[in-house]
Amino acid sequence: MEPNPVVKGSLTTIILKLLEDNGRMYGYEMTKAVRESTANKMSITEAALYPALHKLVEDGLLTTTSEKVDGRIRKYYALTKQGKKETQSKIQALKEALESVQLILNPKLSNG
Template sequence: MSTNPLLKGTLQTIILKLLEDNSQMYGYEITQKVKEITAGEIKLTEGALYPALHKLEAEGLLETFTEIVDNRVRKYYRLTEEGGNGVASKLDEAQAFIDQLQLLLNLKPTTK
């Protein structure tokens, strides 16, 4: 499955959560982590990922820095203090949406 259109509304939340769990990541690393976690079912394209990263950065939730790795400049992303504080509320919003979607579609809730 390529990038799922349903993913668009949750991409920022996914990015924030990955950065909370991994402290700093570069773009390709984010795409590979999503692919790994979902066993290849969700594949982020650069066209979806980078606009989301840039929007989060413009909103002050992410900051960037560069490092030289194998003689190449690599741009890393990490949460700002504001971004770190916002992860929990984004996750709560996502869970509330999932709960409402399950009601609307009459899906069985997953067991935790």
């Protein structure tokens, strides 16, 4: 069974969270990390990931450093100061949004 794509709109927050937890990561590493920590149930596609990463750099939330490892280039991303701040609020917002969806999916039965 193929892993599902990420919940729409959550990709940016997921990237920020991964970087908060791991200090610095490169794109391909992020795709593997998500598949692994979700037991292959969810994956982030590279076609969505790279544009999202570029936008985060553009917005000043991430910085990059490139390194050549085993003949291949790795582009490491890390949170800027502003990125760390934004990470907090985005995680908070996503958690609240997910909770709200949970309330719809598992409504309190009010007529008992």
